Amino acid sequence: QKEVEQNSGPLSVPEGAIASLNCTYSDRGSQSFFWYRQYSGKSPELIMFIYSNGDKEDGRFTAQLNKASQYVSLLIRDSQPSDSATYLCAVKRSGAGKSTFGDGTTLTVKP
Amino acid sequence: DTAVSQTPKYLVTQMGNDKSIKCEQNLGHDTMYWYKQDSKKFLKIMFSYNNKELIINETVPNRFSPKSPDKAHLNLHINSLELGDSAVYFCASSRSGDEQFFGPGTRLTVL
Numbered sequence: 001q002k003e004v005e006q007n008s009g010p011l012s013v014p015e016g017a018i019a020s021l022n023c024t025y026s027d028r029g030s031q032s033f034f035w036y037r038q039y040s041g042k043s044p045e046l047i048m049f050i051y052s053n054g055d056k057e058d059g060r061f062t063a064q065l066n067k068a069s070q071y072v073s074l075l076i077r078d079s080q081p082s083d084s085a086t087y088l089c090a091v092k093r094s095g096a097g098k099s100t101f102g103d104g105t106t107l108t109v110k111p
Numbered sequence: 112d113t114a115v116s117q118t119p120k121y122l123v124t125q126m127g128n129d130k131s132i133k134c135e136q137n138l139g140h141d142t143m144y145w146y147k148q149d150s151k152k153f154l155k156i157m158f159s160y161n162n163k164e165l166i167i168n169e170t171v172p173n174r175f176s177p178k179s180p181d182k183a184h185l186n187l188h189i190n191s192l193e194l195g196d197s198a199v200y201f202c203a204s205s206r207s208g209d210e211q212f213f214g215p216g217t218r219l220t221v222l
Contacts, residue, residue, distance in 0.1 A: 034210055043201055043213035044154065086152060095208055098144075098167045101154045 001026055004091050006102035015111050019076040023089030023102055026070065033065055033072045034090040034099065044088055048074060079109040114138050115214035117202050123220045124192055131188045132217045134202030142166075142208055143185040145177060146201040148216075154201070160185055161207075192221045 004025050013019045021035075032051055036044040050056045050063040050072065062075040072091075076083055086106045092099040115136045124130055136143065144167075145157040159167035160179040174190045185202060202214040 032209070038152075043216050044211075045213065046210045049210050088154060090211075092208060097208055098156050098159055099208070099211065101156075103153050 002102075003027060003100045004089055004102040006087075006089050006105045008103070009105040010108060011105055012108045012110060013079050015079060015081060015109055017079050017109075019079045019083065019107055019109070021074040021076075021087050021089075021105050021107065023072045023074075023091075024070055025072070025089075025091045025100075027091065027093070027100075028067075028070065029093050030067075030070075030091045031094045032092045032099075033063070034092075035061075035063060035074045036088040036090060036101075038086045038088060038104070040085070076107075079107075081109050081111050084108050115202060115204055115212050117200075117214040117217050119217060120215060121218050121220075123222065125222055126192055126194060128192050129188070129190045130192060130219070131186055132200055132202075132219075134185045134187070134214055136183055136202075136204040136212070136214075138204055138206075138212060140204035140206050140212070141182055142205045143179065143182075144203040144205075144211065145185065145187050146203065146213075148199045148201060150198070158185075158187075189219075192219075194221050197221045 035048040038044040048063040060077045064073045086104040088104045089102040090099040142161045144159045158177040163179045199216045203211040205211040
Protein backbone atom coordinates (compact mmCIF):
# COMPACT_ATOMS: atom_id res chain seq x y z
CA GLN A 1 0.00 0.00 0.00
CA LYS A 2 1.33 3.41 -0.94
CA GLU A 3 1.76 5.93 1.85
CA VAL A 4 -0.30 8.53 -0.01
CA GLU A 5 -2.85 7.49 -2.62
CA GLN A 6 -4.74 9.69 -5.03
CA ASN A 7 -7.31 8.95 -7.71
CA SER A 8 -5.19 8.07 -10.70
CA GLY A 9 -7.39 10.05 -13.06
CA PRO A 10 -7.45 11.62 -15.44
CA LEU A 11 -10.45 13.57 -14.19
CA SER A 12 -12.45 15.57 -16.69
CA VAL A 13 -15.14 18.07 -15.74
CA PRO A 14 -17.03 20.71 -17.73
CA GLU A 15 -16.34 24.38 -17.14
CA GLY A 16 -18.32 25.69 -14.18
CA ALA A 17 -18.64 22.30 -12.48
CA ILE A 18 -17.18 21.21 -9.15
CA ALA A 19 -14.01 19.15 -9.37
CA SER A 20 -13.38 16.79 -6.47
CA LEU A 21 -9.89 15.44 -5.85
CA ASN A 22 -9.31 12.80 -3.22
CA CYS A 23 -6.33 11.61 -1.21
CA THR A 24 -5.90 8.94 1.45
CA TYR A 25 -2.84 8.40 3.62
CA SER A 26 -1.57 5.56 5.77
CA ASP A 27 0.47 7.29 8.52
CA ARG A 28 -1.83 8.13 11.44
CA GLY A 29 0.89 10.40 12.82
CA SER A 30 0.48 12.81 9.90
CA GLN A 31 -0.14 16.37 11.03
CA SER A 32 0.12 18.58 7.94
CA PHE A 33 -1.60 18.22 4.62
CA PHE A 34 -0.88 20.12 1.43
CA TRP A 35 -2.29 20.43 -2.06
CA TYR A 36 0.05 21.46 -4.85
CA ARG A 37 -0.86 22.27 -8.43
CA GLN A 38 1.55 21.50 -11.26
CA TYR A 39 0.97 22.79 -14.76
CA SER A 40 2.57 20.83 -17.58
CA GLY A 41 6.25 21.68 -17.84
CA LYS A 42 6.21 23.77 -14.66
CA SER A 43 7.11 23.22 -11.04
CA PRO A 44 4.61 22.36 -8.29
CA GLU A 45 3.09 25.33 -6.46
CA LEU A 46 1.23 25.27 -3.17
CA ILE A 47 -2.46 26.10 -3.38
CA MET A 48 -3.82 24.94 -0.01
CA PHE A 49 -2.69 23.55 3.32
CA ILE A 50 -4.78 22.21 6.18
CA TYR A 51 -3.84 21.06 9.65
CA SER A 52 -7.16 20.56 11.48
CA ASN A 53 -10.17 18.38 10.83
CA GLY A 54 -12.92 20.05 8.88
CA ASP A 55 -13.06 22.40 5.93
CA LYS A 56 -10.80 25.23 4.90
CA GLU A 57 -11.90 27.56 2.14
CA ASP A 58 -9.82 29.88 -0.01
CA GLY A 59 -11.67 31.44 -2.89
CA ARG A 60 -12.90 28.69 -5.19
CA PHE A 61 -10.85 26.06 -3.37
CA THR A 62 -11.92 24.06 -0.31
CA ALA A 63 -9.71 21.55 1.43
CA GLN A 64 -11.40 18.95 3.63
CA LEU A 65 -9.62 16.85 6.24
CA ASN A 66 -10.87 13.83 8.16
CA LYS A 67 -8.04 12.40 10.27
CA ALA A 68 -10.17 9.55 11.61
CA SER A 69 -10.75 8.33 8.06
CA GLN A 70 -7.23 9.36 6.98
CA TYR A 71 -8.70 11.28 4.10
CA VAL A 72 -8.10 14.69 2.62
CA SER A 73 -9.81 16.19 -0.37
CA LEU A 74 -9.73 19.30 -2.53
CA LEU A 75 -12.87 20.76 -4.07
CA ILE A 76 -12.62 23.29 -6.86
CA ARG A 77 -15.86 25.19 -7.42
CA ASP A 78 -16.75 26.88 -10.71
CA SER A 79 -13.92 25.04 -12.46
CA GLN A 80 -12.12 26.98 -15.16
CA PRO A 81 -9.99 25.72 -18.07
CA SER A 82 -7.04 27.38 -16.30
CA ASP A 83 -7.51 24.86 -13.47
CA SER A 84 -6.41 22.09 -15.85
CA ALA A 85 -3.27 20.71 -14.22
CA THR A 86 -1.96 17.85 -12.11
CA TYR A 87 -2.85 18.14 -8.42
CA LEU A 88 -0.48 16.63 -5.89
CA CYS A 89 -1.45 15.72 -2.35
CA ALA A 90 1.36 15.83 0.23
CA VAL A 91 1.34 14.64 3.82
CA LYS A 92 3.87 15.05 6.63
CA ARG A 93 4.43 14.58 10.31
CA SER A 94 5.41 17.56 12.41
CA GLY A 95 8.84 19.12 12.28
CA ALA A 96 11.37 19.28 9.48
CA GLY A 97 10.74 15.76 8.21
CA LYS A 98 9.79 14.88 4.69
CA SER A 99 6.51 15.43 2.96
CA THR A 100 5.28 12.34 1.16
CA PHE A 101 3.65 13.10 -2.15
CA GLY A 102 0.93 11.17 -3.91
CA ASP A 103 1.29 10.35 -7.58
CA GLY A 104 -1.05 13.15 -8.56
CA THR A 105 -4.42 13.45 -10.28
CA THR A 106 -4.59 15.13 -13.66
CA LEU A 107 -7.61 17.40 -14.02
CA THR A 108 -8.93 18.64 -17.34
CA VAL A 109 -11.62 21.31 -17.39
CA LYS A 110 -13.39 21.40 -20.75
CA PRO A 111 -14.82 24.70 -22.02
CA ASP B 112 13.19 38.33 -7.25
CA THR B 113 13.31 34.58 -7.83
CA ALA B 114 12.58 32.74 -4.58
CA VAL B 115 14.14 29.38 -5.48
CA SER B 116 16.47 29.27 -8.46
CA GLN B 117 18.22 26.38 -10.13
CA THR B 118 20.97 26.20 -12.70
CA PRO B 119 21.12 24.98 -15.34
CA LYS B 120 17.55 24.76 -16.61
CA TYR B 121 18.50 22.14 -19.20
CA LEU B 122 21.36 19.68 -19.09
CA VAL B 123 22.16 17.30 -21.93
CA THR B 124 25.12 15.00 -21.45
CA GLN B 125 26.61 11.65 -22.35
CA MET B 126 26.46 8.50 -20.26
CA GLY B 127 29.35 8.21 -17.85
CA ASN B 128 29.83 11.94 -17.40
CA ASP B 129 29.73 13.78 -14.07
CA LYS B 130 27.46 16.81 -13.70
CA SER B 131 26.24 19.20 -11.03
CA ILE B 132 23.01 21.12 -10.49
CA LYS B 133 22.94 24.18 -8.26
CA CYS B 134 20.09 25.55 -6.16
CA GLU B 135 19.73 28.77 -4.23
CA GLN B 136 16.85 30.19 -2.18
CA ASN B 137 16.44 33.74 -0.92
CA LEU B 138 13.43 33.06 1.33
CA GLY B 139 15.40 32.63 4.55
CA HIS B 140 14.19 29.02 4.83
CA ASP B 141 16.08 26.48 6.91
CA THR B 142 15.22 23.33 4.99
CA MET B 143 16.03 22.45 1.39
CA TYR B 144 15.18 19.41 -0.73
CA TRP B 145 16.00 17.62 -3.95
CA TYR B 146 13.25 15.79 -5.81
CA LYS B 147 13.31 13.68 -8.96
CA GLN B 148 10.29 13.66 -11.28
CA ASP B 149 10.39 10.94 -13.90
CA SER B 150 8.62 10.67 -17.22
CA LYS B 151 5.46 9.42 -15.50
CA LYS B 152 5.45 12.64 -13.45
CA PHE B 153 5.93 10.88 -10.12
CA LEU B 154 7.65 13.23 -7.66
CA LYS B 155 10.10 11.43 -5.41
CA ILE B 156 12.17 12.97 -2.65
CA MET B 157 15.89 12.27 -2.78
CA PHE B 158 17.53 14.37 -0.07
CA SER B 159 16.73 17.04 2.48
CA TYR B 160 18.96 19.34 4.50
CA ASN B 161 17.90 21.25 7.60
CA ASN B 162 20.32 23.98 8.67
CA LYS B 163 23.04 22.37 6.53
CA GLU B 164 22.52 18.96 8.14
CA LEU B 165 21.39 16.01 6.02
CA ILE B 166 18.11 14.79 7.49
CA ILE B 167 16.59 12.80 4.64
CA ASN B 168 18.52 10.43 2.43
CA GLU B 169 16.14 8.23 0.52
CA THR B 170 17.15 5.14 -1.40
CA VAL B 171 19.26 6.87 -3.98
CA PRO B 172 22.38 5.47 -5.72
CA ASN B 173 25.54 6.76 -4.09
CA ARG B 174 26.44 8.29 -7.46
CA PHE B 175 24.24 11.14 -6.25
CA SER B 176 25.84 13.38 -3.65
CA PRO B 177 24.21 16.50 -2.22
CA LYS B 178 26.19 19.34 -0.69
CA SER B 179 24.92 22.28 1.32
CA PRO B 180 27.59 24.95 1.78
CA ASP B 181 25.12 27.15 3.67
CA LYS B 182 21.40 27.33 4.45
CA ALA B 183 20.65 29.15 1.21
CA HIS B 184 22.33 26.70 -1.14
CA LEU B 185 21.94 23.02 -1.92
CA ASN B 186 23.80 21.46 -4.81
CA LEU B 187 23.48 18.03 -6.36
CA HIS B 188 26.42 16.25 -7.94
CA ILE B 189 25.88 13.17 -10.06
CA ASN B 190 28.74 10.84 -11.01
CA SER B 191 28.81 8.36 -13.87
CA LEU B 192 25.49 9.39 -15.34
CA GLU B 193 23.18 6.64 -16.60
CA LEU B 194 20.26 6.67 -19.03
CA GLY B 195 17.85 6.13 -16.13
CA ASP B 196 18.96 9.37 -14.53
CA SER B 197 17.11 11.31 -17.22
CA ALA B 198 14.36 13.22 -15.43
CA VAL B 199 13.43 16.64 -14.13
CA TYR B 200 15.15 17.49 -10.86
CA PHE B 201 13.43 19.98 -8.58
CA CYS B 202 14.94 21.84 -5.69
CA ALA B 203 12.59 23.10 -2.98
CA SER B 204 12.82 24.93 0.31
CA SER B 205 10.62 25.35 3.37
CA ARG B 206 10.59 26.82 6.85
CA SER B 207 10.96 23.86 9.22
CA GLY B 208 9.14 21.49 6.91
CA ASP B 209 6.07 23.60 6.25
CA GLU B 210 4.77 24.28 2.77
CA GLN B 211 7.48 23.95 0.17
CA PHE B 212 8.50 26.36 -2.53
CA PHE B 213 9.87 24.71 -5.64
CA GLY B 214 12.47 25.90 -8.10
CA PRO B 215 11.79 25.85 -11.86
CA GLY B 216 13.41 22.46 -12.33
CA THR B 217 16.41 21.14 -14.24
CA ARG B 218 15.63 18.84 -17.15
CA LEU B 219 18.46 16.32 -17.37
CA THR B 220 18.82 14.23 -20.51
CA VAL B 221 21.43 11.50 -20.60
CA LEU B 222 22.30 10.23 -24.09
